[in-house]
Amino acid sequence: MNMVLLMLAVISLSLFGSGCIDNTNNIEKTDDAFKDIKLQIAGSTTVLPVAEECARVFMEKHPGSRIFVSGGGSSHGIKAVADGTVDIGCASRDLKSSETDANPDLVTHAVAKDGVAIMVHPSNTLTDLTLEQLQGIYTGTITNWNEIGGIDSVIMVATREEGSGTRDCFEQIVMKPLNQEITDHAIVQDSNGKIRATVAGSPQAIGFISLGYINSDIKSVKLNGIEPTAQSVQDGSYAISRTLWMITNGNPDSAEQTYLNFVLSGEGQGIVEDVHFIPLN
């Protein structure tokens, strides 16, 4: 037994030794106004890049402040801020009535806007879709690309999971007018990166994705002749868009307000743009 314990001790020492040698003495250079700022943020992985990059720059500017940013999803962020586990929750969808009913104190703060683009494989010859065609594809009535002027090939419909903010946003504009569901035969992926990889790997695929994730692996198509851009989302001409939120329990306290002010400042909104979302104004 001794040696088993010893063996464990050695493993753990080597682990801890390499792990926890980080107690730097940055307390000396603490900026008095910010030394008390210790914030926990959690929630939507879509909002994560905004929250994280803002936190990083914020901490650089205000040494001594500590902001912990975690993912976990919108529901998780809303639950965690309501539970008091974190100070600020992040959500990529609007609060549901069940959430506001259970936690009437939650206060939402818009931090960025986002558009949802329709994408196809780069080899697809299509450049423009009408809303009716899109609706046909997603309800499952149009199943072959040749029905809308493409090549003879079965359409592979890709969608996000139920509850996703991106899907919610897509459904509000595309599916809601028909009161119909997205076809059960659709391939479901649960993140922007995975749905992009799905469409990038399948010549017959169509999917939708957060605007900032468009790259050369896939091709975005116009909807009713309007190209999805930051400009067209901001002026409202491109229909499929949403707001990204940060949420506090009650009105923000001074530490929370300081961070939120930074996110909403010119510099914070610049970061929003850097991580491929659309600034509020």
Add this chain to the structure above:
Amino acid sequence: MIRQNRERIIEALLFISAATAVIIVMLIMVFLFREGAPFLLKYGIHNFCLGMDWNPIAIDGEPSYGIFPIIIGSVYIATGSLVLAVPLGLGCAVFLVEIAPPGIQSAIRRGIELLVGIPSVVLGFFGLVLLVPFIRDNAGGFGFSILAGSIILAIMALPHIISISADAIAAVPQTYKQASLALGATRWHTIRNVILPAARSGIVASVILGMGNSIGETMAVLMVTGNSPILPEPFYDVLDPVHTLTANIVMEMNYAAPGDHQQALFATGIVLFVMVAILNAISHHVLKSGMEVGR
């Protein structure tokens, strides 16, 4: 007296360690049932488990929470992965212990232990960018399929099956083997009729753990199975996409609103838990009767 007391205290401590697993499982059960059971009773266990339609956020009309196709999907994927991983893993374990030269054996074993540490998201990503297009181009369908999920899961189950079975096989006393060979049995006969039966307990343990692993695995499988909550058509088409219980929970929990949707996901967890318990009970029974015959 002191010696006796010490022995008793040690036995008590060991019992507590063993009971830890029970306590954890109980706590998890209490937690799952507290969150999911009210919904199950309200919606009806029958409607939930045998319902064909999973549509928790209805655009029009009432949401529906049927998980029958998802249960079937989980069963397909777990079975498929075992069908691939058990023969391969067992063959590899026998090879390592009985045939491979010592140098090769330890090299392969270290490599296999390394395979355990590859995060499932990496394997899933591999599946998504390599395996799915490969299946699509060579076998047909969209590539997102039962087959793709089974292959990825089999790769994840392999190291566990190999490591634990190899240990069990290596532990079979040399005398058994020598006696068999001395009686004129060939090497294969010895492996099949002496070594494998003698190592059965460890092998079955590895398969049970591997199966639990397959059903419970989350991150990799959901990237390659397509997650369409429908039954394959025809039912034996392994190139059709399916949804699994774990994927259902992990994909939707992050964004599900509290209330019925979230509770339905916890209820999915209960179903999963019950399935694993039933499977374990069956394999326990098989293992026990197998050992009695073996004696």
Add this chain to the structure above:
Amino acid sequence: MSAAVRTRLFSPDTTDRAASLLLWASAAVTVLILLFIIGTIVYRGIGVIDISFLLDSPRMSGAEGGIFPAIVGTLCLVAVAILTAAPIGIGAAVYLTEYAPDNAVTHIITFCVECLAGIPSIVIGLFGYAFLVVYLGFGFSIISGGFALMFMILPWTIRASEEAIKTVSGGLKEGSFALGATKWQTIRQIVLPNALPGITTGIILGIGKAIGETAVIMYTAGSSLLLPESIFEPVRALPYHLYILVSEGISDDMAYGSAAVLLVMVLIINFTAVAIQRYYQSRMGLRH
């Protein structure tokens, strides 16, 4: 002998050769899969790994910068998990193999161990959030994440240790009892040292599982990129960092680089464990 009669269709020699071939083939397939996966990760990942990748903090959500906080986070989480899982797991295995009477309680314990192995990691993660993070008030922290990981790897440690202990021959134990040793002395001096290789396998598999796990820690350890100052602070584990890189499509190169680093970490830990095991065995003059 009935089996021999049934296979008479082919001569024993042919069967033997065919079986050998199959065994070779299954090992070859496994090794090829292994080489392919590891090879691809290393090939794609090696390009981004340099000193600054290892020692810098991520910038732009990981698209730039390094992965140092995630390496630290992973090591801390795995250390907590294995330091708790190993003693409990080995203790449980000793109890189940050496002490447990063949009664209902024992059956329940074995059954629960197997059920725990089958509980999906996401359920353990959600439970960890409700129990450790909220109910026990640990918050998103190394300790919450480490304990949740322990719940996950415990059954593997128990089962592997159990199998290892079962293999220790009865003769050795009887000899020890005959010399007047108590049960615990026998276990400590005879059973555990002889079972060490199997126990090590169990611990290595446990570390491997814990180090690559995402679902369990995302609700328990948080994912902060700050370096932790105590075990009550949140950390980001490397696989979760990887998960974010891949699923948010931030950077495939950085993801492969992180995966390669993770592989090297597993490798180092495995070799250390095996080396320690060998050292003790040679010192004790034990051979397997």
